[in-house]
Each structure stands twice: as C-alpha cells, then as structure tokens.
Amino acid sequence: MDFSDNRPIYLQIADHFCNQILNKKWTPDERIPSVRDVAVQLEVNPNTAIRAYHFLQDQDVLYNERGVGYFISDHAFDRVLEMKRKEFIMEKLPGFYRDMKMLGFSASELDELYREHHMD
Amino acid sequence: MDFSDNRPIYLQIADHFCNQILNKKWTPDERIPSVRDVAVQLEVNPNTAIRAYHFLQDQDVLYNERGVGYFISDHAFDRVLEMKRKEFIMEKLPGFYRDMKMLGFSASELDELYREHHMD
Amino acid sequence: MDFSDNRPIYLQIADHFCNQILNKKWTPDERIPSVRDVAVQLEVNPNTAIRAYHFLQDQDVLYNERGVGYFISDHAFDRVLEMKRKEFIMEKLPGFYRDMKMLGFSASELDELYREHHMD
Amino acid sequence: MDFSDNRPIYLQIADHFCNQILNKKWTPDERIPSVRDVAVQLEVNPNTAIRAYHFLQDQDVLYNERGVGYFISDHAFDRVLEMKRKEFIMEKLPGFYRDMKMLGFSASELDELYREHHMD
DNA sequence: GTGGTCTAGACCACC
DNA sequence: GTGGTCTAGACCACA
Structure with missing residues (x-):
C-alpha cells in the first residue's frame, strides 16, 4: 500500500x-x-x-x-456492500453522468477511453 | 449552493x-x-x-x-473543457469502472438507477 | 472539573x-x-x-x-435527553431495583439514606 | 452469562x-x-x-x-452484603438521584417504568 | 484563527 | 500477548 x-x-x-x-x-x-x-x-x-x-x-x-x-x-460483507453501493449510487453516479453530459462524452467513447488507459 | x-x-x-x-x-x-x-x-x-x-x-x-x-x-471555455476532460478521464473514470465491477453493477443497471434517482 | x-x-x-x-x-x-x-x-x-x-x-x-x-x-437538547433517558431506563434502572431487592432496602430507607449522605 | x-x-x-x-x-x-x-x-x-x-x-x-x-x-455472606451495601449507598445512590432529577423522573414514574420493562 | 491528522512514546487494564 | 487512553508536539489545509 x-x-x-x-x-x-x-x-x-x-x-x-x-x-x-x-x-x-x-x-x-x-x-x-x-x-x-x-x-x-x-x-x-x-x-x-x-x-x-x-x-x-x-x-x-x-x-x-x-x-x-x-x-x-x-x-x-453485507454492511460493506450496502455502504459502498449507497455511496456509489448517491454520490458518484450523479456526478459521473453530469460530467459525462457536460463534457459531451457518449457511453461508447467512455468504454473506448477506458480500454485505452486502464486495460486491466 | x-x-x-x-x-x-x-x-x-x-x-x-x-x-x-x-x-x-x-x-x-x-x-x-x-x-x-x-x-x-x-x-x-x-x-x-x-x-x-x-x-x-x-x-x-x-x-x-x-x-x-x-x-x-x-x-x-477551452481551458476548462480540457481540464475537466483530463480530470474525468484520468481520475474519475478508472475509479468508476473499478467500483462498478467490485459492486457487481452492469452498464444497463446503472442507466436504470440513474433514471430512477436523478431524472433531470 | x-x-x-x-x-x-x-x-x-x-x-x-x-x-x-x-x-x-x-x-x-x-x-x-x-x-x-x-x-x-x-x-x-x-x-x-x-x-x-x-x-x-x-x-x-x-x-x-x-x-x-x-x-x-x-x-x-432532545438528542441528549433521549440518550440519557434511554441509558437510565435500560441500564441503570434494572440494576438499581435488582440491587435494592437483593440488599433488602425499601424505598423509604433509600430516601432517608440519600438525605443523610448527599443533602444537596 | x-x-x-x-x-x-x-x-x-x-x-x-x-x-x-x-x-x-x-x-x-x-x-x-x-x-x-x-x-x-x-x-x-x-x-x-x-x-x-x-x-x-x-x-x-x-x-x-x-x-x-x-x-x-x-x-x-456478611462480607458480600456489607460490600454491596457500601457500594450501593456510596456510589450508585447519589448518581441515581442526580440522574433522576436531571432527567425529570418522579419516583412513581420510575416504579411504572420498572414494571413495564422488567416485570420479574 | 479554526479543526484534522499523524508520529512517537508512554502507561494501563485485561486475557 | 491484546486493545485503550493519554501526552507532547508537529504539520497541514482551510476560513
């Protein structure tokens, strides 16, 4: 770490x-x-x-x-999963979609970008 | 705000x-x-x-x-767009996909969740 | 303090x-x-x-x-009052009555004892 | 236990x-x-x-x-009784009465609460 | 000025 | 051995 x-x-x-x-x-x-x-x-x-x-x-x-x-x-396990899911849905997801729209990215573009930069 | x-x-x-x-x-x-x-x-x-x-x-x-x-x-405008895109691709995207996998969400599920919670 | x-x-x-x-x-x-x-x-x-x-x-x-x-x-104020009341009722009260019985004190004896030792 | x-x-x-x-x-x-x-x-x-x-x-x-x-x-038996009585009078009683006052409980309320929660 | 975090090291009670 | 608490003092970001 x-x-x-x-x-x-x-x-x-x-x-x-x-x-x-x-x-x-x-x-x-x-x-x-x-x-x-x-x-x-x-x-x-x-x-x-x-x-x-x-x-x-x-x-x-x-x-x-x-x-x-x-x-x-x-x-x-359930506690952690629940916490993480909640955090993801309530906090990360909205910002992500907002940014996506504002910056003019389409879903397919993102997939491509993702594969380019972080092919793991 | x-x-x-x-x-x-x-x-x-x-x-x-x-x-x-x-x-x-x-x-x-x-x-x-x-x-x-x-x-x-x-x-x-x-x-x-x-x-x-x-x-x-x-x-x-x-x-x-x-x-x-x-x-x-x-x-x-161009400066901001560039900054935001860079930040989005380099920092947010990887974490987003990582979380998505770890929490077991599919792309279609996310679309649905998004529509449910933040229909704007 | x-x-x-x-x-x-x-x-x-x-x-x-x-x-x-x-x-x-x-x-x-x-x-x-x-x-x-x-x-x-x-x-x-x-x-x-x-x-x-x-x-x-x-x-x-x-x-x-x-x-x-x-x-x-x-x-x-309400939070504290609620917490304290709950603690008092759930934790202190039962032990108090249990001790009282076990040690053979009556309510009037306790009042008297209280006045003797801590007249405030 | x-x-x-x-x-x-x-x-x-x-x-x-x-x-x-x-x-x-x-x-x-x-x-x-x-x-x-x-x-x-x-x-x-x-x-x-x-x-x-x-x-x-x-x-x-x-x-x-x-x-x-x-x-x-x-x-x-006598030793234990003496110890418990002393502890009860010197340590528990004062705190009990103090809490009672601070939280606004009357003796009759307490009796009632006690019967409600711990009817043994 | 505020709080937040971290390190270093000590001492304690408990199992 | 375990965790719990406390002190001393440092550095940082923020308002």
Whole structure:
C-alpha cells in the first residue's frame, strides 16, 4: 500500500480492509491482524491503525474482544456492500453522468477511453 | 449552493464558476461579480472567495485588472473543457469502472438507477 | 472539573458538555469553545478535547464548520435527553431495583439514606 | 452469562458468584467449582477465572486450600452484603438521584417504568 | 484563527 | 500477548 492519496491514511486503511472483505478474504468471526501488526506491516503509527479499526467498529463491520483482538462481524460483507453501493449510487453516479453530459462524452467513447488507459 | 460536500469550499466555488463557463453563461472578457459580491451572495468569508478566483486565475481561466475586477479569459471555455476532460478521464473514470465491477453493477443497471434517482 | 473518575477523560468531557446542554447553557447553532480553548481550560491535551468533540459530533449533538468551530445541533437538547433517558431506563434502572431487592432496602430507607449522605 | 457489558470479565464473574452467595446458593466451607470448570463452563480463559477467584479471596469471601480447591468463607455472606451495601449507598445512590432529577423522573414514574420493562 | 491528522512514546487494564 | 487512553508536539489545509 502507498498513501500517496490525499485522503487520511486511516480511512485508506479502513477502505483497504473493506475491499478485502468484499473480496471474501476473511470469513465472519475470523480474527484480523492485531493493531500492532497492521502498524508494523503498513509502516504506520499504531494510533493510526487503531483509528481505522475504530472507524470500522463504529460501522459494525468489525467487533472487538478485550485483550484478544478484532474480528469480522457476521454481517460485515453485507454492511460493506450496502455502504459502498449507497455511496456509489448517491454520490458518484450523479456526478459521473453530469460530467459525462457536460463534457459531451457518449457511453461508447467512455468504454473506448477506458480500454485505452486502464486495460486491466 | 450548499457546502455540505467535504471538498474545500473555495474549490466548490471555483467548480461552480467553471460550470457556468462551460454552460456559456459568460463570454470572453466579460467581467464577473466582484469578490465582495460573491462573498456576500454565497455567505462566505471574502478570503474564501478570493481564493477561488486566484485558483482560476492560476489556470488562465480568469484574469484580473487591478482596481477593476476579474474577467473571463479568451480561452476560458477551452481551458476548462480540457481540464475537466483530463480530470474525468484520468481520475474519475478508472475509479468508476473499478467500483462498478467490485459492486457487481452492469452498464444497463446503472442507466436504470440513474433514471430512477436523478431524472433531470 | 476533576478526572478522578476512572472513565476515559474524553468521555467525561463529553458528558460534561451533555449536562451543560441539558441545563440549557447553550442554544442551538451557538458556537462552543474551540478545541484549543477547552484543552487549555481543562488542562488536557488538545487531542483529548478533540476526541470528546468528535464523539458528540458522531451522535449529532454537535456539528462542525471547517475553519470556524463547533456548534450545538438544532436538536442537541432532545438528542441528549433521549440518550440519557434511554441509558437510565435500560441500564441503570434494572440494576438499581435488582440491587435494592437483593440488599433488602425499601424505598423509604433509600430516601432517608440519600438525605443523610448527599443533602444537596 | 453474556459479557456484552464493558466491565472487566473477571469482575462480572466475581459479581456473579457474589450474587449466588447472597442468594444462599452455597453454605460456608462448601467447595465451589474448580477454576478449570468455571473456565470451561463460561467459555473464558482460565487466567480470567483465576483472577475472579483471587479477587474474591482478597476480600475474604473465598479461601483456598492448595491442591484441593476454593471454598466459601465462614463470613462470606456478611462480607458480600456489607460490600454491596457500601457500594450501593456510596456510589450508585447519589448518581441515581442526580440522574433522576436531571432527567425529570418522579419516583412513581420510575416504579411504572420498572414494571413495564422488567416485570420479574 | 479554526479543526484534522499523524508520529512517537508512554502507561494501563485485561486475557 | 491484546486493545485503550493519554501526552507532547508537529504539520497541514482551510476560513
């Protein structure tokens, strides 16, 4: 991971974990790396790692057992999917279509542009 | 305008002016509202309005005559269009397609969603 | 304020602000002391003060304007009252009555005890 | 038992034993379940169970015979009753009355609320 | 001036 | 070992 983005690091970490969950990397009730491990691996301050975990805990994506660690919530996948979908539909989609119209792009042009620049 | 967005206010203002330019509201060399007027109308700190104008001036969208006011550049429309297209293609498009895949939306679904929520 | 309690300081601060709100010390949309001021006055680290404000912001008791300060939400009083009542009824009340029974206190005994020890 | 409470688990366990004692479930010098049994039954780390027993031993509610087990002290009932009463009067009562006033509850309202929610 | 974030490092309670 | 909290102090963007 690189944090070249200008979003707060802790949110980028949280987002990274969300993506892992969406990609089914973890199962419900599975223990995820300790705060300290995350901090070491990502070369961040433990406080920053803890902040990401707290953020996800507030949204019922993670839960915590005292002295044991952080765990994936039962409904983590659904929670994340719902959040991301909502964000996508309510915030990104409108702007996208608005820009598309305003800049005079057609759907086929976009497909082409996409293939050109990011053929992954 | 509301500033509920969490982008910097001065950028939201600048963006608003860009959109006006794209919509041909102003012609080259036309004088736009004074910093003070903008500040009053948008209920914003004058410093914030100034910052928006400076931002657009840096990008040759506006020019300034001391003691007179701010004016639309000759090539403002083209500049803005170019900037927006670049930003759209390089930054928004990739994220959009990535999200689309990850969240399992098809192009037709998106069209439908768009019509549902933002039929404008 | 003293923090002799063993609850986290930031929660004690948040609670203190809640009480002020319940006592109508502030009106909706009124600006409350800046993070720095609180930190200085209460002799705490600014981070601790900020944490209290964030906590209350998460619960829609406060809101924030970038670069300006923190403000009392329109519905702050009702929010706080609702929260406190709920906490009282759901968490404190049952334990209280359970203890009362288990320890063999009658209501009149309690009134008497209360007057003896905390006549305020 | 569930440990959804945020008090330390070992204290919750200790409290549970105290309640059993108050309810005369055990008689003086009776042997109580082994640390291992408690740990297994409550699905808890043995260290946590030990800690609960140590805590009660420190307060002369339990005593220990090496290699045999933990036993109820002669004066366990009185000790527990005294502790609980003291805690109740000094710590819970004042907060209870303070909250009651602040939230505008009358004694009769509370009785009613109590009957509604926890008719046991 | 405001708040937001981050680092470094400490101490604590708990399992 | 785990997480939770706090301090000290820095830097940044924004109004």
